Amino acid sequence: MPLFVKARSFLRNLFLSRRVEIDLDQEVHAHLEMMAEENIRAGMQPNDALRAARVELGGIDQVKVQVREQRLGNWLHSVLFDCRYGIRQLRKNPGPTAVIVFTLALAIGATTAIFSVVYGVLLRPLPYTDSNRIMAVFEVNAEGRWAHLADPNFDDFRDQNRSFQAIAKYSEYVVSVSGASQPSRTTVAPVSPDFLKVFGIQPILGRDFTADDAKKGAGRTVLVSYGYWRQDLGSPQDLSQAHLKIDGAVYSVIGVLPAGFRFPADVDLWLPADLDGENPSRTAHNYYAAGRLRDGVTVELANRDISAIARRIHDTSSEQGDYLLKDGIVVSLQNSITGKARPPLLVLLGAVGFLLLVACANVANLLLAQASVRERELAIRSALGAARGRLIRQFLTEAFLLSLAGGGLGVLGAFWGVAGLLGLAPQNLPRLDSVSISVPVLLFAFLLSTAVAAGLGAFTAARVTSGDLRKGLVEGGRGQAGSQGSQRVGRVIVAAQIAITLVLVVGAGLLGRSLMKVLEVNPGFRVDKIVTMDVSLPWVDDPKAKASQAIFFSNLIDRLKQIPGVRKVGATSGLPMNQDGGLPDGMFLLMTQNEIPRTTDGFGALFQQKERIGNADFCVATDGYFQVLGIPLIRGRIFDERDGANSPHVAVISESLARDRWPNQEPIGHTIEFGNMDGDLRLLTIVGIVGDTHEYGLDAPPRPTVYVNLFQRPRAAVTLTMLSDADTRMVTSAARGILQDLNPEIPARFRTFSQVYSASLGSRRFNVILIGFFLFRQPPHARDWRARRSRRGLRRRSEDDIGPGIAHYFYWCGDWDCRFAGTDAHRGVAALWRHCHRSADFRRSDTAPRWRSAAGLFHSGAARHESRPNGRLALRIERGF
Amino acid sequence: MSPEPTSLLQGTLDLLILKSLIAGEMHGLGVSRRIQQITGGTFVVKPGSLFPALHRMEEEGWISSFWGASENNRRAKYYRLSKAGLRQLEAETKRWGRISWAIAQALGVS
Numbered sequence: 003m004p005l006f007v008k009a010r011s012f013l014r015n016l017f018l019s020r021r022v023e024i025d026l027d028q029e030v031h032a033h034l035e036m037m038a039e040e041n042i043r044a045g046m047q048p049n050d051a052l053r054a055a056r057v058e059l060g061g062i063d064q065v066k067v068q069v070r071e072q073r074l075g076n077w078l079h080s081v082l083f084d085c086r087y088g089i090r091q092l093r094k095n096p097g098p099t100a101v102i103v104f105t106l107a108l109a110i111g112a113t114t115a116i117f118s119v120v121y122g123v124l125l126r127p128l129p130y131t132d133s134n135r136i137m138a139v140f141e142v143n144a145e146g147r148w149a150h151l152a153d154p155n156f157d158d159f160r161d162q163n164r165s166f167q168a169i170a171k172y173s174e175y176v177v178s179v180s181g182a183s184q185p186s187r188t189t190v191a192p193v194s195p196d197f198l199k200v201f202g203i204q205p206i207l208g209r210d211f212t213a214d215d216a217k218k219g220a221g222r223t224v225l226v227s228y229g230y231w232r233q234d235l236g237s238p239q240d241l242s243q244a245h246l247k248i249d250g251a252v253y254s255v256i257g258v259l260p261a262g263f264r265f266p267a268d269v270d271l272w273l274p275a276d277l278d279g280e281n282p283s284r285t286a287h288n289y290y291a292a293g294r295l296r297d298g299v300t301v302e303l304a305n306r307d308i309s310a311i312a313r314r315i316h317d318t319s320s321e322q323g324d325y326l327l328k329d330g331i332v333v334s335l336q337n338s339i340t341g342k343a344r345p346p347l348l349v350l351l352g353a354v355g356f357l358l359l360v361a362c363a364n365v366a367n368l369l370l371a372q373a374s375v376r377e378r379e380l381a382i383r384s385a386l387g388a389a390r391g392r393l394i395r396q397f398l399t400e401a402f403l404l405s406l407a408g409g410g411l412g413v414l415g416a417f418w419g420v421a422g423l424l425g426l427a428p429q430n431l432p433r434l435d436s437v438s439i440s441v442p443v444l445l446f447a448f449l450l451s452t453a454v455a456a457g458l459g460a461f462t463a464a465r466v467t468s469g470d471l472r473k474g475l476v477e478g479g480r481g482q483a484g485s486q487g488s489q490r491v492g493r494v495i496v497a498a499q500i501a502i503t504l505v506l507v508v509g510a511g512l513l514g515r516s517l518m519k520v521l522e523v524n525p526g527f528r529v530d531k532i533v534t535m536d537v538s539l540p541w542v543d544d545p546k547a548k549a550s551q552a553i554f555f556s557n558l559i560d561r562l563k564q565i566p567g568v569r570k571v572g573a574t575s576g577l578p579m580n581q582d583g584g585l586p587d588g589m590f591l592l593m594t595q596n597e598i599p600r601t602t603d604g605f606g607a608l609f610q611q612k613e614r615i616g617n618a619d620f621c622v623a624t625d626g627y628f629q630v631l632g633i634p635l636i637r638g639r640i641f642d643e644r645d646g647a648n649s650p651h652v653a654v655i656s657e658s659l660a661r662d663r664w665p666n667q668e669p670i671g672h673t674i675e676f677g678n679m680d681g682d683l684r685l686l687t688i689v690g691i692v693g694d695t696h697e698y699g700l701d702a703p704p705r706p707t708v709y710v711n712l713f714q715r716p717r718a719a720v721t722l723t724m725l726s727d728a729d730t731r732m733v734t735s736a737a738r739g740i741l742q743d744l745n746p747e748i749p750a751r752f753r754t755f756s757q758v759y760s761a762s763l764g765s766r767r768f769n770v771i772l773i774g775f776f777l778f779r780q781p782p783h784a785r786d787w788r789a790r791r792s793r794r795g796l797r798r799r800s801e802d803d804i805g806p807g808i809a810h811y812f813y814w815c816g817d818w819d820c821r822f823a824g825t826d827a828h829r830g831v832a833a834l835w836r837h838c839h840r841s842a843d844f845r846r847s848d849t850a851p852r853w854r855s856a857a858g859l860f861h862s863g864a865a866r867h868e869s870r871p872n873g874r875l876a877l878r879i880e881r882g883f
Numbered sequence: 884m885s886p887e888p889t890s891l892l893q894g895t896l897d898l899l900i901l902k903s904l905i906a907g908e909m910h911g912l913g914v915s916r917r918i919q920q921i922t923g924g925t926f927v928v929k930p931g932s933l934f935p936a937l938h939r940m941e942e943e944g945w946i947s948s949f950w951g952a953s954e955n956n957r958r959a960k961y962y963r964l965s966k967a968g969l970r971q972l973e974a975e976t977k978r979w980g981r982i983s984w985a986i987a988q989a990l991g992v993s
Contacts, residue, residue, distance in 0.1 A: 007944030007967075026938075029911065029960040032953075033930060036912045039955060059930045072935040074942050 106408025208257030250540020401459030409451030567728025572626030638690030
């Protein structure tokens with residue numbers, strides 16, 4: 003009951019405040035009059051009676067104030083009052099207010115947008131039950147690098163571990179699938195039967211895999227994603243009639259997985275792995291592995307467990323060598339997916355954090371400037387009895403208003419910004435689909451705004467209300483341009499801003515410079531005017547079937563050559579810089595012509611002889627491939643019509659392989675054995691040497707590569723390359739028609755090589771654009787203090803020198819980052835500290851020729867910007883009060 | 884000779900207001916005079932203390948108010964004790980009894 007009364011009073015005080023006030027007024031006046039009447043009755047004159055009553059009352063307004071302070075919800079009233087007052091103050095100075103709100107909006111918006119990416123990619127848990135219990139398992143090789151699992155190793159992990167309640171291996175690849183609405187290239191994942199148990203999900207329709215489904219020679223079964231079931235299969239409730247032709251074999255659809263489950267990313271179909279039998283090699287690293295920890299088992303325990311098994315395998319295996327595992331490791335699946343994205347994302351978050359600091363420093367400066375002009379108002383309020391705490395609260399309230407407005411605008415901007423970020427983001431950034439402005443992100447933005455407000459408000463209030471406020475009245479009330487103390491604070495803020503800006507500038511310079519360096523690298527091939535076409539035929543093992551696939555591609559190439567405008571056509575197993583994976587690599591053997599290998603086992607001993615082995619990428623290609631990409635022939639010859647399926651098999655090697663494996667020797671004429679890559683044990687005779695290519699991106703060194711002839715070593719999945727002067731769309735549709743004509747069940751994916759190429763630069767460009775953006779929008783108000791001072795004739799030479807000084811400093815940085823080109827941003831920022839110590843002794847003459855560096859360009863612009871005083875704004879601030 | 888007015892102890896004002904209202908509904912001045920009367924002039928409650936206390940107690944739900952006519956037919960705001968106020972008075976009275984006994988014991992003036 004009292005609670006109800008209280009609530010009623012609270013609401014009445016809040017919403018009927020006028021009536022409550024009238025009530026109070028009447029009550030106090032009635033009281034006064036009654037006291038006066040009493041006095042008259044006691045024999046006083048009416049005037050004296052009233053005066054005596056007033057004295058006893060002690061002032062009508064004081065009584066009212068005392069009552070008001072007792073009221074429920076009084077604090078809310080005074081906060082609302084502060085807000086109203088604050089809004090009036092802010093509206094009185096629309097210029098600075100707008101600048102502050104805009105600055106905060108940009109900073110908070112940028113931070114929120116980046117945080118949304120960081121949250122979505124790194125922090126948000128994977129969308130599976132107890133996803134923190136799901137681990138990824140890797141082999142660790144002799145060099146300490148993590149590798150995928152070989153089949154027998156996985157089997158040992160699965161059978162011998164005591165840490166996982168379920169563990170499964172999986173892989174993914176793109177194949178041709180028909181039997182649904184239309185043939186398509188679809189991402190499928192071969193998985194072992196416990197795969198769904200690891201993720202704790204069950205089919206919403208049909209059944210999961212059983213151990214029988216995975217046995218060698220079992221009937222072929224497939225699970226489909228919800229989206230695939232809806233769109234490509236037409237949502238049938240009865241799956242008994244649903245069949246798909248995957249990679250040439252017919253599979254029965256046995257189940258549909260829940261909506262939203264796509265793991266690995268983009269997979270639509272899951273098949274039992276190894277229906278044709280496992281690969282017995284312990285060095286064929288073909289599968290990822292994931293497991294769900296048993297209850298009570300920690301990651302450390304699981305690691306020890308897996309590590310012990312791995313070392314046991316290492317000690318007992320007959321396949322010793324660099325490719326055999328040395329150890330095993332267990333990490334959370336989330337980390338294994340997002341691990342590579344972590345450093346750049348955190349660097350970005352750090353960069354926006356700095357940006358936020360710069361913005362806060364600017365705003366603090368502006369607030370101080372405003373507040374120092376309000377000294378007189380503060381003096382009057384304090385003289386009228388306002389406590390210091392009350393004044394501080396006023397400043398806090400205003401800071402809250404500003405930063406909430408800024409934060410609100412910023413979040414609106416972030417909605418737009420996130421869309422932009424996602425557009426810019428490199429395709430290989432994992433988990434992009436889970437990036438959005440979600441509740442935790444909004445909460446972050448709100449907390450950020452609150453923190454900014456608290457910081458700014460407390461700082462301004464503490465600065466302004468320290469000392470004797472009433473002095474403001476004594477000094478005659480002319481708005482002063484800051485006391486000695488506040489000017490010192492202003493200078494500190496400017497210095498901090500310059501320092502932070504420097505970090506950003508150097509970071510951006512480094513990133514930009516490394517991007518430019520990378521772009522300057524000669525990739526070793528042509529990029530423009532090339533249309534690529536991914537085609538995969540069903541995988542076959544039978545040599546005759548393989549040979550017929552070679553004929554199919556030969557026909558296809560011949561037909562493609564006839565498209566008007568197409569000059570050359572080639573085919574390859576892996577396009578350089580392709581994000582899909584890259585070429586397989588392995589060890590080859592140097593053999594002499596008369597050593598005829600018979601079995602795979604026979605090679606075991608040969609691989610022990612160090613002088614016989616070499617390491618290279620294995621690429622299947624046609625002669626046209628070298629011509630289309632413009633990969634130059636250094637010596638010897640490339641493939642030609644002599645190299646038919648039944649002629650001796652030949653190979654072409656890359657320049658770096660020739661140099662490194664056969665130093666001071668002519669590799670042409672040597673024979674090698676590389677059959678472990680495709681199962682064909684016939685020797686390869688080296689007939690030519692071609693130029694290097696940067697297959698793994700421009701920032702990676704070229705890999706040694708062995709090229710073999712597609713027509714001798716056929717394979718099912720190839721990328722056709724067409725060099726053409728004609729319109730891309732025209733070429734694409736003609737090529738699609740030809741493929742349709744040859745085999746209507748085979749789909750193809752078309753891209754231009756430029757697309758593939760620029761995708762590989764995505765992450766670098768992403769970083770540069772982001773950090774560059776932050777620099778570009780450096781808020782311009784770091785200099786109000788200087789402007790204010792110069793107006794008062796206090797400008798000193800040292801301050802005049804700031805601008806050119808910074809410029810020199812930046813030129814020097816430009817030079818410095820040339821030398822460090824290619825370092826990552828975080829290394830760069832760390833190196834900046836070292837650099838700062840060394841920078842004291844740079845000389846003017848050092849700086850002249852270095853303007854060309856990207857950083858230098860950025861920097862001199864920033865410096866000019868920074869050193870120009872904004873007198874007009876400063877004037878307006880003064881006038882505004 | 885009436886004793887010197889004493890300043891009110893913390894918490895006693897509420898108790899005195901509740902106690903004075905037990906005699907019936909009354910306006911602010913009435914409460915003030917009543918307190919003066921029942922304490923033998925020891926406590927004189929100034930309006931600056933009285934009104935905030937009355938309003939606070941009304942918000943607590945111990946007393947309720949209404950507008951009525953005074954002895955001289957003047958419009959005045961009257962207060963009356965509510966059930967919750969009565970309970971509060973009982974509780975406070977007990978507490979006060981304990982405290983005053985304890986203080987008297989401590990000072991040895993009983």
